Every structure is written in structure tokens, then in C-alpha cells.
Amino acid sequence: MTMIQTSLPKRDPSARLENWSRAFYRFRQSWLSVIGLAIVAVLIVIALVAPLIVPYPEHVAGATDTAARFMPPSAEHWFGTNALGQDMFSLVLVGSQVSLFSGLAVVIIAIAVGGLVGAVAGYFGGWVDETLMRLTDLLLTIPSLILAMAVAAALGTGILNMIIAISITWWPAYARLIRGEVLVKKEEQFITAARALGAGPGRILGRHILPNIISPVVVKASLDMGFAILTVASLGFVGIGVRAPVPEWGTLLSTARGYMPDYWWTALFPGFAIFLAVLAFNLLGDGLRDVLDPKARR
Known part of the structure; x- marks a missing residue:
């Protein structure tokens, strides 16, 4: 008796390269998106x-210089100084670290929690789905900013508490998206085949389902960063954010x-930094x- 060995066809590297080339071509067709990517890259480098x-x-670090209070923008102080004589340019630069990395932490935590809840609810269904989705719907009925303010006020000021407060209000949207x-x-045939081969729920979710639904999550995360x-x-503005x-x-x-x-100038430059970051991430x-969501391509 002879044994016939078969192997799965390997994906041609040239085909993968061609797909990336097409994706990059579609992306650079929109000059606004390219500008957004460039601004985001500059903001990240500045924050680092x-x-x-x-x-x-x-x-x-908190030092003051009362002799230099409210100096307008000049060669010495590019963004002027504030009521304490502090250089606004230095404060805005370092403020980019807190704002950008806090926003990134919020999105990552929301994806992790929402992804777990949505994946479990969507895969197992039944009472598990009903329980998790009703909790999700309950949080979605409360305006996110109001809920974040309430949680942040209860936890107290600080970067970590602020991130936790915002993340609590953001994960339900990802749970809904990933569940769908x-x-x-x-229900796809390759999932049925994986079950027939004896793959368990953890392997099916981690190796077969989640890698194939990453595109809409990346799109939503990039839009949510802004x-x-x-x-x-907003939480910092009302006094319950960073100390x-x-x-x-x-x-x-x-x-x-x-x-x-x-x-x-004390309000213009921080406000413009917020505007620029939100605009760049939306673009x-x-x-x-x-590029990643075929249903939404124009």
C-alpha cells in the first residue's frame, strides 16, 4: 500500500505583496488620508x-517664573507664557504624551475587554449572549461622557483613574462590533471544517475567527483615537482628569x-493641538x- 501525501497550497508571497501594493495605492489616492497619516506620525514622534x-x-516639573507672566509669543517663548510664567511651548509638547498615550491606552483596553465580551457572546450564543449583551446595552444607554465623568469623579483624579473611567464607557461599542x-x-465553512477536525472553542476563536475580523476593528480604533x-x-477641562x-x-x-x-495664546495653542490630533486621526x-473595509469603500 502506498501512502499519498497531500499538503495545503502555500500562499504565493508575490500575491501578498501585490495585495499590499493595491492597498497602499488605494490609501494614497486620498491625499487627505496621507496628510492625516503624516500628522499622526509627527505627533507620535513629538510625544516620544x-x-x-x-x-x-x-x-x-512645576517651576514658576512670575517675572515672565503672560508674555506673548516670541523667539524666546514660541507659544508665550501663562499666568505662572511657564513656557506654553514646553507644556504643550509634554502634554502630547499624556493626551496621545492616554487615548491609545483607552482604545487598547476597550478593544481587549470588548473583544473578549463580544467574541464569547457571539460564539456561544444562548443565555451567555443574552446576559452579556443586556449588560452592554445598559452601558450604551448612558451617554459615554457623562458616565466617564461620574466614574472619574468616583475614582478620583489621576491618569490611571481617568483611563479606567473612559475605558468603562468605550468597550461596549467594540463588544457589539465584534459580536456581529x-x-x-x-457560520463559514472553514469554521465547520475546524470543528470537524476537533478544534475547541478557544482555538477556533483565536486562530480562525478573530484574525479574520481584525480589519473593522482596526478601522474603528483609528477613528476612535481622535x-x-x-x-x-474633556475630563481634564472639567477638572476630574490629570492632576x-x-x-x-x-x-x-x-x-x-x-x-x-x-x-x-494660553488657550489657542492647547486648543489647536487637540483640534490637530482629532482631525489627523479621523483623516x-x-x-x-x-483600504481595510470593502463594504465601506467609495
Whole structure:
């Protein structure tokens, strides 16, 4: 008796390269998306190297210079100074770390929690699905910003508490999205074949379903980054976010509102930083949607 050995066909590397080339071509067709990607890249680099390039690191640490109060933008102070004589350029630079990385942490935690809840609910169904989705629906009925403010006020100020508060309000949207994708994918023939070969629920979810639904999650995450940054700034603006003297764009904007319009630069530059970050991530997300989500391509 002779044994006939068969092997699964391997994917041609040239085909994978061609798919990436097509995706990049679709992405660069939108010059707004390219601009968004460039701005996001610049913001990330600035956030990473900010402590090394700030001209007045002592001001970031909380030092004051009352003799230089409310100096307008100049060659010495590019963004002017605030009521304490602190250099606004240094504060805005370091504030990018708090705002960007807090927004990124919120999105990552929301994806992790929402992905687990949505995957379990969609795959197992039945009473598990009903229980988890009713909890999700309950959280979705409460305005996210109001709920985040309530949780942040209960936990207290601080970066970690702020991230936890916002994440609690954001994971239900990812749970809904991933549940819907799992419900569709688990009926596919390759999932039936995996079950026939003896694969368990954990292997099916981790190796077969979740890798095939990553595209809509990436698109939503890129779009949500801008709104996460805006929510972080909102909590800082109302005084229940980051503690002073840690600079954060929303906190800087909240402090400056009492000096408008006479000392406009104290509010203009933190506000513009928030606007630029939100705009850049939305432009990037729009481009990724065209590339990764075939249903939404224009």
C-alpha cells in the first residue's frame, strides 16, 4: 500500500505583496488620508521625544517664573507664557504624551475587554449572549461622557483613574462590533471544517475567527483615537482628569479660559493641538476604512 501525501497550497508571497501594493495605492489616492497619516506620525514622534527637546523642562516639573507672566509669543517663548510664567511651548509638547498615550491606552483596553465580551457572546450564543449583551446595552444607554465623568469623579483624579473611567464607557461599542462579526464568521465553512477536525472553542476563536475580523476593528480604533483624545481633554477641562502639575491639553485649556481674550495664546495653542490630533486621526481612519473595509469603500 502506498501512502499519498497531500499538503495545503502555500500562499504565493508575490500575491501578498501585490495585495499590499493595491492597498497602499488605494490609501494614497486620498491625499487627505496621507496628510492625516503624516500628522499622526509627527505627533507620535513629538510625544516620544518631548521630554528631551523641551526648552524649559523645569516649567514642566512645576517651576514658576512670575517675572515672565503672560508674555506673548516670541523667539524666546514660541507659544508665550501663562499666568505662572511657564513656557506654553514646553507644556504643550509634554502634554502630547499624556493626551496621545492616554487615548491609545483607552482604545487598547476597550478593544481587549470588548473583544473578549463580544467574541464569547457571539460564539456561544444562548443565555451567555443574552446576559452579556443586556449588560452592554445598559452601558450604551448612558451617554459615554457623562458616565466617564461620574466614574472619574468616583475614582478620583489621576491618569490611571481617568483611563479606567473612559475605558468603562468605550468597550461596549467594540463588544457589539465584534459580536456581529463573530456571528457571521462562525457560520463559514472553514469554521465547520475546524470543528470537524476537533478544534475547541478557544482555538477556533483565536486562530480562525478573530484574525479574520481584525480589519473593522482596526478601522474603528483609528477613528476612535481622535475621540479618545478629545474625551481625555474633556475630563481634564472639567477638572476630574490629570492632576497638576502634569501638563495635559484639556487641563491647560481649562486654566487658560479665565484669561481670554486678553491672553489668547494660553488657550489657542492647547486648543489647536487637540483640534490637530482629532482631525489627523479621523483623516487616517477614513483612509484605513477605504483600504481595510470593502463594504465601506467609495
